[in-house]
Amino acid sequence: MNWSAIAAIYRFEMARFFRTLAQSFLSPVLSTSLYFVVFGTAIGSRIQEVEGVSYGAFIVPGLIMLSVVMLAISNASFGIYFPKFLGTIYELLSAPVDFIEIVIGYVGAAATKALFVGVVILVTASFFVDLRIEHPFAMAAFLILTCLSFSLLGFIIGIWASNFEQMSLVPQLVVTPLIFLGGTFYSISMLPPLWQTVTLFNPVVYLISGFRWSFYGLADVPIGLSLLAILAFTGLCLGIIGWIFKTGWRIRS
């Protein structure tokens, strides 16, 4: 294993993040605050409580997931797409680096950035609502697994994309709708029975449900199923990346 290369890629990617630290920090703080103003205060004042939890506090896990998932995807896809776009990928391909080391470097950095933003949102939220975390280890595990798995997805998107438009295609057309319809701002039990069944086909439901359970002990689906879903998703992404590694798809001619 070329640990030196992994560290070099990780450090280089993190440097990009630190160059724009103010934006990296302020953007999630601002957007989270806006969500609290719009959903927590304006709409929340009419909903009051969901299953014994104030609406403001109820949406915190969903809000964290929303930002973390989007950032993990965008950071990882940008991280590997940018060298392709600039042509600097020649250096990665000609270095004594295995593809798995490239993945660890880029995905590790993207996941770290997403994790940082997740923590920032969590801290910001604590200023607006009374937060309680009943299962802190499970919360950390869900958060880290989400950062990693969606960074893997972002990496795949970055490898697949041939232009900047394609980079934003999957996050905008697939991921965003799935997150908004995945129980970020509501409990599935609030939906009519038919839609409750339909919603169960949305993989993000399991993610948000499990994460919310780690906060309040409330879950739309069994926690074991949530954990299985996130692990299965991570495994799927790893499988696709393994295939890319074997075939050199869209990287090595």
Add this chain to the structure above:
Amino acid sequence: MTTILSIKDLRKSYADGFEALKGVSLDIEQGEILALLGPNGAGKTTLISTICGITTPTSGTVMVGGHDTLTDFRAARRMIGLVPQEIALEPFEKVWNTVRLSRGLFGLGRDDAKIEDILRKLSLWDKRKNAIKELSGGMKRRVLIAKALSHEPRVLFLDEPTAGVDVELRKDMWEIVAELKQAGVTIILTTHYIEEAEAIADRIGVIDKGELLLVQDKNTLMAQMGKKQLEVMLSEPIQTIPDSLAEHNLMLNGNGDALVYTYDTHADRTGITTLLNDVAQAGLVLRDVQTRQSSLEEIFVNLVSGEPA
């Protein structure tokens, strides 16, 4: 001499059937400078990319320092440095960081003194804290060289290193190449500038349509394939070449004041003595004579066009 790079029957075909490399075989000795000449699309960059791991070969083998570039790619690639044809650098990154990244990618630990030494040699030390986007084109090319040298390679590929750079920087590059050769680095460069190959290479390889047409010692190549011309300058211009000189196949220059005689330097008789006697007998008065060797460029053009030099 030790062979440091050995290419055997290297082939690269694409899905559409295009054959970029058609069985290239080549041995390169340690410490030599090989210039690869060829027109656009000849396969020069594909050959370099395949050796360096950017492109996967369809068949054939490449050994670098005894290491197979596919089965033992880590050891093989550690020995190789690549300066690509295009300026590919992250614009917002600082010079120091980008060179440090390259060293790390090749599995070497942090060595600030080494990076400082490379940056100083390439006149980049003062620019080390500058973002890449703030540098001129020539400076960016130096950064590419610094990155390629950051892991102290034994074989350096320079793909069109002086394309689009000014004369001064080109001369600087040649000096850098000479210094690297002195340090024992093997250099393979592709170039469109024949004068560059003529000035710095030990051997010349000519590639066209994916095939290596020849690889030869530069001086031998020029001696074997080069024509020599004798220019006989006359005191008074003439309108036509006298009939008595017809057998020499002379050409008259544009001003009519010089006769150009082409001959083979390896022939038993060059015919120069007879020519000069015939010129004198024709009543022409000589002002001066000079000879001129065919340039590599002429040799190259003739080779690629399939005509004898």
